[in-house]
Amino acid sequence: MDEREKELVRKALSGESSAFEELVLPYRRSLLHLAYRMTGDMEEAMDIAQETLLRSFRYLDRFDQERNFRNWLFQIAANLAKDWQQKKILETGAGRISIEAEASENPGFSLAARDSSRQPATEMRSDLNLDLNSCLRRLSARERQVFILRDLEGLSIRETADLLKTSSLSVRVSLSSARKKIRQILGEQKKSDPEDRGTNEM
Amino acid sequence: MKCKSIQKKLALYVSDDLRPGQKDRVQKHLEGCSTCRHELQSMKEALLKIKKADLAERSRLADWDEKSWSELLKRISAIEPPVKSRPARFFVAWRESAFRLALAAGIIALIVLTGIFVRQGRHQLPSTAIAGKEATTPESRPEKTSTEAEITAGQPAQPAAEILTEKLAEAETSAGPSGKKQKIREELLSGKSTASENATAPQPDRIEMAFVLPESGVQVVWVLDRNFKLEGDRQ
Numbered sequence: 397m398d399e400r401e402k403e404l405v406r407k408a409l410s411g412e413s414s415a416f417e418e419l420v421l422p423y424r425r426s427l428l429h430l431a432y433r434m435t436g437d438m439e440e441a442m443d444i445a446q447e448t449l450l451r452s453f454r455y456l457d458r459f460d461q462e463r464n465f466r467n468w469l470f471q472i473a474a475n476l477a478k479d480w481q482q483k484k485i486l487e488t489g490a491g492r493i494s495i496e497a498e499a500s501e502n503p504g505f506s507l508a509a510r511d512s513s514r515q516p517a518t519e520m521r522s523d524l525n526l527d528l529n530s531c532l533r534r535l536s537a538r539e540r541q542v543f544i545l546r547d548l549e550g551l552s553i554r555e556t557a558d559l560l561k562t563s564s565l566s567v568r569v570s571l572s573s574a575r576k577k578i579r580q581i582l583g584e585q586k587k588s589d590p591e592d593r594g595t596n597e598m
Numbered sequence: 599m600k601c602k603s604i605q606k607k608l609a610l611y612v613s614d615d616l617r618p619g620q621k622d623r624v625q626k627h628l629e630g631c632s633t634c635r636h637e638l639q640s641m642k643e644a645l646l647k648i649k650k651a652d653l654a655e656r657s658r659l660a661d662w663d664e665k666s667w668s669e670l671l672k673r674i675s676a677i678e679p680p681v682k683s684r685p686a687r688f689f690v691a692w693r694e695s696a697f698r699l700a701l702a703a704g705i706i707a708l709i710v711l712t713g714i715f716v717r718q719g720r721h722q723l724p725s726t727a728i729a730g731k732e733a734t735t736p737e738s739r740p741e742k743t744s745t746e747a748e749i750t751a752g753q754p755a756q757p758a759a760e761i762l763t764e765k766l767a768e769a770e771t772s773a774g775p776s777g778k779k780q781k782i783r784e785e786l787l788s789g790k791s792t793a794s795e796n797a798t799a800p801q802p803d804r805i806e807m808a809f810v811l812p813e814s815g816v817q818v819v820w821v822l823d824r825n826f827k828l829e830g831d832r833q
Contacts, residue, residue: 413675425661432659433652445662446670453674526651546613547645548652553615568610575609579644 397461405465408456416453423466424449426549430470433544434477436529444480448473467551471559474541481537531581539574542567547575601627604634612641804829 397405407415420427427448431441451472452459459468532540538560545556546567557567604627610616611624628635807820821829
C-alpha cells in the first residue's frame, strides 16, 4: 500500500467519506467485474460489490496497511460471493448441481441469461464466440475462485493463497485442475460450434 | 520422466507456476518430446483464448451507474466512522503488548487465588466433617472412648510379655535346669495369651514383674503402679 493510500485510509478513519471515495474509486470497476465472474449474475455482482465497499468502510480500522488494498477488497468480495453461492444452493436444494448439469448440456447457458433484467448471454459473448461464464460454472467453487484470481485478475500464487486463506500448494492443485477443465471445455465447444453455426445459417 | 507425468505439470508450467526443480525437469523433457510440446501449445492457446474473451467482455461490462454509486456513498457517509464505533476494540487492543501483558498477569493472579481457595477448602473439609459426625451421632462417642481404651490397655500388656522374654533369656544365659526354661516358656506363652486377653481388658492399675534366681530358685516379684513406680516387692 503506497503512502497516498495510507493517507486516505487515515482520513477515512477520521470520518472523511470523500477520502474513502478517492481510495476505492480506482478499484470499483475491477471489483464489480470480479463479483460478476464469481457469481455469473450482474445483479448479484452489483449487490456484492456494494456490500464489499460498505464492509470495507465499516472495518477499515482492521485493515493491515502493509497489505494490498485491492486484494483486501477482493478478499471481502470473494467471501461474499462464496456465501451467496452457498445460500443459493440451500435455497434451490441441489441447485448448483442442476445449474452445472444444465451448463454442461448447453454451453450457451449462463445464469445471467435466465433473468430478463440482465444482459442476455449472447450479448455478453465476446467476438471469440466464447461464453466465459458457462466455462467458469463448470468448475468447482474453489477452482473457479483460484482461476479467476490467478488467470483473470493476475494475482500471484502467493497472493491468491493469502486472499483465500489457504496454502500455495492447495492453490497450485486447484489451478492445475481448473486449467485442464477449461481446456477440455473449450475443446468441446470447438467441436459443437460449427454445428451451431450451421444451424443458425439455415 | 514419462510423458504422462510431464503432461500433468504442463497446466502450471505454462504460466511459470511450477517449483524450480520441477520446472527444470519439464523443460528438459520438452526439448526432446514433440508430443508434450504439442500439449503445451494446446494449453497455452486455451488460456490465451480465455484471457482474450475476458478482456473483451471486461471492456463491454457495465460499470457502476452514477446514481447507484452516489447512493452507496450516501450510505457510507451515514455510517459512523469505524474508529468511534469500534466493536472490535478488544481485538485491536490485543495487538498492543501492554494490554496482553496486563491480561496475562490478571489470568495468572486469578489462577493462583483460585488455587489458594481450593487448598483452604480441602484443609477445612475433614475437620468439619468429623465435627459434624460427632455432633450428629452422639453414640459414636462411647465407641470412640472404648477404642482409645483398647489402645491404652494394650500398652501395659506389651511390657509383661517383654518381662517374660527377659526371664527366658536370663534362664538361657544362666544355663539353669531345662525344666525351668520350659516353665518360663509356658509362662511366656500363657503371658502372651494373657497379654492378648488384656488387650481388650481395661487398663490395669498395677503391674507385677517376677524374677526367678537360678541359683536358689527364689522368685522375686516387683509390684509397679501404672506409672512404673515401685510400690513394693515380695519373695
